[in-house]
């Protein structure tokens with residue numbers, strides 16, 4: 001079983017079975033309040049997961065997690081860090097590894113799996129990056145390991161320029177306001193199975209910290 | 223729960239990632255990873271830089287603390303975390319980690335007040351600690367004067383800074399004098415050969431007119447302006463500026479106000495005990511003046527070792543440990559980072 005956590009947009013927590021069945025899915029769409037809600041969502045997800053796949057009515061059993069998957073962004077930093085800190089601490093508590101996942105990969109997998117018979121054209125996952133910017137990543141189909149095929153890295157663009165940027169890549173625009181926790185876990189499951197876990201040590205910050213270097217001393221005058 | 227709970231505390235309110243482990247009142251580990259060096263080139267703590275550093279430092283710090291304490295996470299009885307006050311984005315990293323760790327381990331979580339944590343640090347010295355006590359907490363993030371009647375139930379705010387924290391004032395004056403960050407040790411070094419009475423800088427919030435409403439409050443912005451103006455005027459008229467004299471006179475003004483107000487609080491409340499805490503306690507002149515004047519006033523001064531005075535996770539674990547031993551229920555999981563958490567709130571989100 002894999003616990004999936006993402007706080008790059010709202011707060012999403014899910015648990016999936018080894019066969020990919022969703023055991024728990026707890027989420028808040030609030031773009032703020034990640035630190036407030038993360039503990040409650042984790043506790044809820046663990047309780048739900050103990051009862052088997054969603055819809056099952058079995059007696060509770062131990063939730064034998066093997067990995068904690070976490071969305072590494074891109075997304076507004078302050079909230080994004082809450083999920084990553086939580087994932088690392090949760091995994092440490094269980095003595096299991098963290099699998100870092102690109103949050104846009106999870107959103108892309110959701111698009112690609114929505115209708116298994118559809119021929120999904122090249123598309124871009126587009127998310128709010130605040131400060132009048134979007135973050136986008138272009139995808140084209142799914143590979144043999146069941147992972148979305150990335151055409152570009154995650155990129156920041158002025159909101160007014162998004163359509164021109166996507167036209168350059170001949171990519172359809174898929175605005176995304178939710179990163180499903182189950183898809184974060186599923187990307188991780190497939191990456192683990194294929195031996196393709198990415199070594200993302202840092203969040204995908206995309207921006208340098210906002211700092212002003214100290215200038216010359218200001219005069220106070222008389 | 224055992225009578226002596228094993229508690230892991232997480233502190234991320236400013237630029238130190240602190241992980242502490244205590245058993246009852248016994249300190250097992252006080253592990254600190256500081257991002258101070260990263261802030262040095264900016265001349266002060268940059269919140270985003272601090273938050274990034276916390277995220278990177280947390281897991282290694284927890285692992286190092288467990289190793290030092292020679293315990294495993296399975297042994298931990300409770301997790302403690304700073305909810306506030308402090309830098310919001312920095313606090314959130316610790317809150318997220320602490321909640322997840324508590325849920326992962328199936329252990330209770332105690333979310334506590336950073337300032338009260340500074341007072342709790344004293345318990346880890348192993349000495350018998352007596353209350354009530356006046357506490358003076360001075361750092362780069364806060365300057366607070368508190369009356370502690372009971373650590374887990376009755377902490378009163380007597381006064382606090384109206385503008386800069388004392389530690390910030392040291393950083394700003396260091397910049398004016400062309401000294402590097404952090405300013406505290408630099409000012410100290412420069413002041414060691416200076417005359418503390420060379421220049422009479424103002425003592426903020428100390429006029430008779432301030433006494434009615436701000437008897438125990440502090441203000442350092444006027445002092446900062448006075449020092450800057452003095453330096454400018456001397457430079458403009460070509461008079462020599464003695465950095466040691468300015469540093470010593472500035473430091474004396476800060477120390478004088480801090481100690482005078484703290485001992486005034488002791489006298490007015492009939493409390494013959496003063497606890498010092500916060501990173502600025504590293505300042506030897508502050509310690510010396512406090513000890514000397516307190517002795518004359520018949521006040522006993524307690525100064526925990528510096529590693530427990532600066533921000534740390536052990537004090538957070540110590541406070542939670544006291545809460546547990548006095549029978550307090552855990553916090554719920556429904557709380558956040560509270561950058562302006564009042565000191566009267568010792569524990570947040572207490573379950574009923």
Ligand SMILES: [Zn+2]
Nearest residue numbers: 361363500533
């Ligand atoms: Zn502090």
